[in-house]
Every structure is written in C-alpha cells, then in structure tokens.
Amino acid sequence: MGTVRRYDLCFAWMDALAIDARNRRFELLAMPHLDAAFNLARWLTGNTADAEDVVQDAYLRAFRYLDTFRGENFRVWLLTIVRNSFLDWLKDNRSGRQLFQPAPADLEWTDPNPSPEALLLDRVDSETLSALVAQLPAEYREVLILREIEDLSYKDIASVTGIPSGTVMSRLSRARLALRKAWISNEKRP
Amino acid sequence: MNHDRAKHLLYAYADRQIGIMRRFFLRRHVTGCPSCLAELETIQATRSALRTNLPMHRAPPALAARIASALPREMAPPIPRQRLHFGFAGGSLAGGLAGVALTLAVTRVVPPADPLVADVVADHVRSMMADHLTDVPTSDQHTVKPWLSARLDLSPVVKDFVAEGYPLIGGRLDYVDGHRAAAIVYRRDKHVINLFAFVANDRSDAPLRLDTRDGFNVVRWRTGGLSYVAVSDVEAAQLLAFVHLVESG
Numbered sequence: 001m002g003t004v005r006r007y008d009l010c011f012a013w014m015d016a017l018a019i020d021a022r023n024r025r026f027e028l029l030a031m032p033h034l035d036a037a038f039n040l041a042r043w044l045t046g047n048t049a050d051a052e053d054v055v056q057d058a059y060l061r062a063f064r065y066l067d068t069f070r071g072e073n074f075r076v077w078l079l080t081i082v083r084n085s086f087l088d089w090l091k092d093n094r095s096g097r098q099l100f101q102p103a104p105a106d107l108e109w110t111d112p113n114p115s116p117e118a119l120l121l122d123r124v125d126s127e128t129l130s131a132l133v134a135q136l137p138a139e140y141r142e143v144l145i146l147r148e149i150e151d152l153s154y155k156d157i158a159s160v161t162g163i164p165s166g167t168v169m170s171r172l173s174r175a176r177l178a179l180r181k182a183w184i185s186n187e188k189r190p
Numbered sequence: 191m192n193h194d195r196a197k198h199l200l201y202a203y204a205d206r207q208i209g210i211m212r213r214f215f216l217r218r219h220v221t222g223c224p225s226c227l228a229e230l231e232t233i234q235a236t237r238s239a240l241r242t243n244l245p246m247h248r249a250p251p252a253l254a255a256r257i258a259s260a261l262p263r264e265m266a267p268p269i270p271r272q273r274l275h276f277g278f279a280g281g282s283l284a285g286g287l288a289g290v291a292l293t294l295a296v297t298r299v300v301p302p303a304d305p306l307v308a309d310v311v312a313d314h315v316r317s318m319m320a321d322h323l324t325d326v327p328t329s330d331q332h333t334v335k336p337w338l339s340a341r342l343d344l345s346p347v348v349k350d351f352v353a354e355g356y357p358l359i360g361g362r363l364d365y366v367d368g369h370r371a372a373a374i375v376y377r378r379d380k381h382v383i384n385l386f387a388f389v390a391n392d393r394s395d396a397p398l399r400l401d402t403r404d405g406f407n408v409v410r411w412r413t414g415g416l417s418y419v420a421v422s423d424v425e426a427a428q429l430l431a432f433v434h435l436v437e438s439g
C-alpha cells in the first residue's frame with residue numbers, strides 16, 4: 001500500500017466516523033434547546049401544529065448547517081434559524097398577509113402619563129396576558145418573547161432578529177408600551 | 191444625566207442592559223425625578239408581569255421523535271459500539287496520523303449473526319470454487335457496465351482501478367439476499383474482490399459498515415438507491431481502500 005492509499009483509507013474511515021460524530025454533536029447541542037425553539041415558534045405562529053412544522057424545518061436546517069456554527073451560543077444560533085424558518089413558513093403559507101407590520105414610527109417610547117392602572121398589570125392573569133401578547137405585531141412579540149421568556153441580552157436579541165442593538169432597545173420599549181396600552185383598553189372594555 | 195436621556199434609557203435600565211457608569215448616573219437622576227421614578231415603577235411592573243405570567247410553551251413530547259426521524263438516516267439513536275481489533279492497526283501502518291486515525295476509527299457495529307454477511311461470503315467462495323468467476327471476463331469497464339445494465343435494472347459503478355492496484359477482472363450475475371445482483375470482480379495481488387450491487391428494499395443512504403466472517407472481510411454501504419457489498423480475503427485496510435475508490439469513482 002502506497003502512502004496515498006493509506007491516507008485514502010484513513011479518510012474513508014474518518015468520513016464514516018465524522019457522520020456519526022456530527023450526529024452526536026448535533027444531538028448534544030440542539031436537543032436541549034427544543035423547548036426554547038418550540039416556544040419561539042409557538043409564539044410566532046400562534047398555534048402548535050404550525051410551530052411544530054417550523055421547528056422541524058429549523059432543526060433540519062440546523063443539522064445541515066451545523067458546520068457553520070462557530071462556538072459562542074448555540075441557543076442564539078438555533079433561535080436565529082427558527083426565526084428564519086418562520087419567515088419562510090410565512091411566505092409559503094400566508095402569501096399576501098403581512099404579519100410583520102412595520103412599527104408605527106410615532107409611537108412613544110415611554111408612557112407620557114403613567115397611570116395607576118398600568119401598575120395593576122402585574123396582577124393580570126396568564127390567559128389575558130397571553131391573548132394581549134398574541135395580538136401584538138409579530139416584531140414586537142418576538143422581542144418580548146426573546147427577552148422575557150428566553151432572557152436573551154439585547155446583543156443576543158440583535159443576533160437572532162438581525163436588527164441593531166440600539167433598535168432592540170427601542171423596539172422592546174415600544175413593545176412593552178403597546179402591551180400596556182392594549183391592557184388598559186382591554187380593562188376599559190365593558 | 192438629563193431627563194430626556196434618562197427616560198430613553200429606563201427600559202434598558204430595568205433590563206440591566208446598560209453599563210455600570212450610565213447605570214450610576216441614571217439612578218442618580220431617577221431618585222430626584224418623580225416622573226422618571228413613576229415610569230420606572232410602571233416599567234418594572236410590566237416586566238415582572240411578563241416574566242411571571244407569560245406562559246412558556248413546551249415542545250410536545252412527540253416532537254423530538256418526529257425531528258429525529260426526519261433527520262438524515264445517520265441520526266438514528268446510537269447503536270452500541272464495540273472496539274474491533276485489527277492486526278494491521280498498529281503494525282502494518284506506518285505514520286503517526288494513519289495510526290491515530292485508525293485507532294480512533296476502528297470501531298464497528300457488532301451485529302448478531304447477519305444473514306447478508308453469510309450470504310455474500312458464500313457467494314464469494316462459490317464464485318471462485320466453481321470456476322465461474324465471471325460471465326464477462328474483461329478488464330474493459332465499457333464492456334462490463336453495459337453488459338450488466340442490459341441484464342439488470344441497475345447501473346452500478348464499474349471502473350478499472352488498475353493504476354491503484356485493483357484491476358477489473360470482469361462481471362457476472364449473482365444473487366444477494368434474494369435480490370438479483372451485479373457482481374463486479376476485481377483483483378488485488380492474488381486475491382479476488384467481489385463487489386456486489388443490487389437494489390434492496392431500503393434505498394436510503396447508509397454509511398460504510400465492516401464485518402468480518404470466516405477470514406473474509408465484508409464492507410457494505412448504500413448510496414444512490416443502490417446497495418453495495420464488497421467481500422474479499424484481502425486485509426480490511428486494503429478492502430476499505432478499494433471501497434473508497436469505488437465510492438469516489
């Protein structure tokens with residue numbers, strides 16, 4: 001056996017080994033974040049069946065692009081893919097329907113007149129709060145979920161959503177303000 | 191810090207996402223500004239409402255299994271592996287890299303008695319004993335391939351690797367595992383290598399797998415919808431080198 005063939009043999013073995021190592025690496029990296037991935041997809045799509053489709057698509061993509069993951073934070077990397085899968089799912093399933101509405105530019109960052117009512121928001125029940133969040137524009141919803149449930153930093157939210165960190169700050173502020181306004185008008189409803 | 195700037199940063203302050211210096215100056219402003227203080231309380235109430243009451247949707251139990259089965263076939267749960275000791279692993283292979291790679295890589299699935307392995311080994315032995323090695327004895331790949339394709343509904347890799355030390359001897363028809371199979375015959379020094387190609391029920395790709403039985407090495411894999419099995423009494427290392435040629439051929 002010449003040198004070349006000896007290395008060929010090694011590569012054949014390494015190929016076989018690499019496939020296996022890749023699967024195990026993927027399992028170890030990705031499976032612990034299944035709840036996080038599903039949670040984001042569920043909040044974005046609004047229902048379980050579509051969320052499952054989005055997460056499955058995201059996991060297949062993540063598996064395919066695993067070699068492009070360079071360390072850092074796998075959850076952030078994976079959630080970025082989940083979000084992209086969601087956007088593609090939107091294109092395929094909701095053609096013509098714009099779920100990502102541009103945020104009203106004139107919406108204030110902070111409540112000009114903080115009312116005592118707003119303080120009561122911490123007593124809102126989970127069901128009402130879910131319904132209120134579900135009605136927010138998707139671009140508000142996603143930053144709220146990433147911040148309040150996933151507890152991502154502004155920097156990580158910027159990575160997942162592809163918007164600058166400064167915009168994350170203002171968008172989160174607007175999202176929470178919009179939520180408060182929605183809650184107040186919900187309370188005033190007879 | 192002035193009022194407008196402070197107001198702008200209140201959310202980030204509540205989220206603990208601003209640096210220590212800005213934090214310090216912001217806190218100093220807020221303690222002296224009733225408007226900012228009230229706003230901060232509202233923000234914190236909103237924040238804690240979201241954190242305590244916003245439900246986390248957990249993945250349905252079946253989702254993990256659904257994803258696992260949708261992933262490429264190699265994603266199946268790991269099969270217990272056992273180290274396989276080859277005579278050549280240390281001795282016949284020089285070179286640090288080669289040695290390390292093999293030591294790492296020489297693991298394999300140890301199956302219970304595998305009918306396919308027994309079958310191809312029997313085919314292999316019969317092919318040499320009955321003096322019926324080839325139906326079409328030629329080293330011309332352009333003869334062997336059409337000859338096989340005309341008689342079987344498949345088109346396997348047929349290539350003369352004489353330059354690499356594995357000359358093509360010819361082809362014949364055979365049966366493997368109950369399937370009509372193309373047997374492509376090669377030689378390595380004085381040893382015969384039978385390469386079987388057939389269409390199995392399972393057509394999904396499968397990685398290389400090495401088995402040893404009665405002194406014969408058997409390597410099988412599936413690619414492009416075709417099942418391949420190489421069998422020979424050459425060393426496992428040489429058979430794998432051959433398989434690698436076929437795969438990249």
Ligand SMILES: [Zn+2]
Nearest residue numbers: 193196223226
């Ligand atoms: Zn102020």
